[in-house]
Amino acid sequence: MDFSVSRTFSSLYIILDILWLLIYLAILLYFRRRLAVIVGLLAGLVYFVVDFGIFYKLLGTRQINGADPFWFLLWLSMSYGFTNFAWIWLLLDKDGQAVEWSLLPILGWVTVGQLSHNFGSGFPEITISRNIGAYHGVMTLILCAGYLYIVFRNLKQKERINLLWLMAIGIGVQFSWEASLLINGIRPPLWQPIVVNSLIETNLGMPYIYYIHRFLTKRYNEDLSANL
Template sequence: MMVVYENAMIAAAAETTQVADFVAKRQFAPMYIWLDIAFLLVFAGLLLWRRKTMTVLVGLAAGVLYFAVDYGIFNLALHTRSIEGGSMFWVLLWMSMSYGFTNFAWIWLWISKDSHLFEWSLLILGWWFCAPPIVQTLVARFAPDQADHPIIIQRTTGAYHGWMALILFVGYLALIIWNLAHERRSQRVNIPWLLAIGVLVQFGWELGLLIGGIRSAGLGLQETLKPLVVNSLLETNLGMPYVYVIFLAVTARYTETLSKRTHPITMLERLAENNAECVTH
C-alpha cells in the first residue's frame, strides 16, 4: 500500500509540473533582427532628441539585466533555452537588448507621466504590430530562403515561474503594507497604476508577437494563449514595485537630463510629487 501511495504522489507531482509548465516559442526570419535593431536606434535617437537621457540609460541597463537573466540563468544555469538556425548568444543578446530597452524605457515614460506618452506608446505598439508583416513582405521579395530557414528559439517555464511569482508577491505585498501604514493619500503608492503598466506593457509585446505569427508558431491553442496570459500578468509586472522605488530614489535627486535637482527632495516627497503629476497631451 505504501508503494502504491508513493507512486500516486509522484505521478500527481509530475502531472502538476506538466500543467504548470508551458513552452514560450518564437519563430522569425533573420531579417527581423536587423530591422528591429534599426527601430531601436530610431527610438533611442528620438529619446535623446527629446532629452530623455535618463530613460535611455534605464533602457540600456534593463537590456543588460535581461541578458544576464535570460542567457546566464535561463540558458546556462537552468538549461530551459533551445535554438535552431542561429547563435544562442547573439540572438539572446539582441532579444534582451530589444525588449529590455523598449519595455523599460516605455515603463520609465509611463511612471514619469511623460507629456508625450501617447506618441511614445503609439510608436512602440505600432512597431510591434507592424514589424512582422513588414518582414514577411521583405523576405518574400528579397530573401525567400529565409522563409525556409527561420530562427526558432524557445524556452520552458516550469523551472522558474514559481520564483518569479514569489518576487511579484513580495514586491506588491511591500506596497500594500506601505499603503496600509499611511493615511494620507498623497503618500500612498498608486498600485493600480503600476499594475496597469506592468500588465499592459507585457501584454502589448506578447499580443504583437502572437498576431505577427512569431510567438508560439506551430503550437496548439492552449500553448498559444498561455504565454499571452501568464507572461502578461507575471514577467514584466513582477519588477514594477522595485522599478518604482528606484524611480523615486533617482528622480528625487536628478532630472531627466541627469543634472542634479536644484532642491533635492526625499523619496516620500517625490512620491507625493509623482502622485500629483498627471499625463497631459
Template sequence: MAEVIPSRVLNYLYMYLDCGFLLFLAVLLLVQKRRLAFITGVLAGLLYFAVDYGIFYKFLGTRTVQGMPAGPFLFWLSMSYGFTNFVWIWLWLDRDKRLFEWSLLIVAGWLTVALLSRSFGGPMGEIAISRGTNSYHGIMALLMFIGYAIVCIYNMNRKEGAPVIPVLWLLIIGILVQFSWEAVLLVTGIRSPGWRPLIVDSLIETNLGIPYMYFIHQAVTKRFSPDGRRLQKS
C-alpha cells in the same frame, strides 16, 4: 498542469529591422531629452541578457535557440525587449506628457517590424526559439508577491499626509507593457498560437519588477531631471 512554453519563429530580416527601430527610438529619446529613460533601457537590456543567457540558457538549460549562435541572438533579443519595455515603463512612471505618442511609436514599431519581416524576410532564413518556464515561474510569482506586498503594506501603514503609492497604476503598467508585445507576437504569427503564454507572461514576467522599479524611479527622480541633469537641492 501543462508547462507554459513561449516560443517564436522569426527571420533575419526581423532582427535587422528591429535593430533599426531600436536605433531610431534611442536617438529620439536623446533628442527629446529623455536621457534617464534611455539609460534605464540600456541597463535593463543588459540585465535581461544576464538572466536570459546566463540563467535560462546556460544554468537552467530551459532556453533553446536554433538557426543562429545563442550568444549573439540572445544579446539582441534581450536588448530589444529589455530596452523598449523599460524605456516605456520609465515614461509611464514619469507620467510623461507625451506618453500617448511614445506608446503609439513603440507598439507601432513592434507591429511594423513583425509584419514587414513576415512579408519580405522568408528567403533570409528562420530562427526558432523556445523557453520552458516550470523551473522559474514560481520564483517569479514569489518576487511579484513580495514587491506588491511591500507596496500594499506601505499604503496600509502610511502616516497621514504621506503619499499613496498608486497600486492600480503600477498593475496597469506591469500587465499592459508585457501584454502589448506578447499580443503583437501572437497576432503576427511569430509566437506559437495559444492563450496561456499571453496571459501568464503578462501577469507575471514584466509585472514582477514594477514595484521595485517604482522605488528606483522615486529615488532617481529625486536627484535627476528626465534629461539627466542633477537637481539642485532646495
C-alpha cells in the same frame, strides 16, 4: 503551470528591429530622455544575464535553432529589455504624454513584424523556445514580495502609491509585446503565454522600478541635469 513558449521568425526581423531600436534611441535622445535611455540599456543587460546566463547556460530551459545563442540572446535581451523599461520609465514620469510614448514601441513591434513576415521568406529562419515551469514560481515570489511591501505601506498609510497604475503599466507593457508577437504570427495562438506572461514577467519588476524611479528623479531630471 508548465508550458513551452516558442517563437519562429525570419532573420530579417532582427535587422529591421535593430534599425527600429536605433530610431527609438534617437527619438529618446532628441527629446532629452537620457535617464530613460540609461535605464533601458541597463535593463537590457540584466535581461541578457538572466536569459543567457541563467535560462540558457544554467537551467537549459532556453533552446535556439538557426542562430548563435550568445549574439542572438544579446540582441533579444537588449531589444525588449531596452524598449520595455524605457517605456515603463517614461510612463512613470507622468509627463502627460503617455499615449505618445506608448505608441512608439507598439508601432515599432507591429511594423517590424509585418515587414519581416511579408519580405522575410528569403532569409534564414530562427526558432526559439523556453520552458517556463522551472522559474515562474520564483518570478511570482519576487512579484508577490514587491507588491506586498507596497500594500503594507499603503495600509499603514505611510504613503499612497497608485497600485492600479503600477499594475496597468506592468501588465500592459508585457501584454503589448506578447500581442505583437501573436499578431505578427511569430508566436503560436495559445492563451497561456499572453495571459500568464503578461500577469507575471514584466509586472514582477514594477514595485522595484517604481522606487528606483522615485529615488533617481528626486535627484536628476530626465536630461540628467540636477533636480534642484
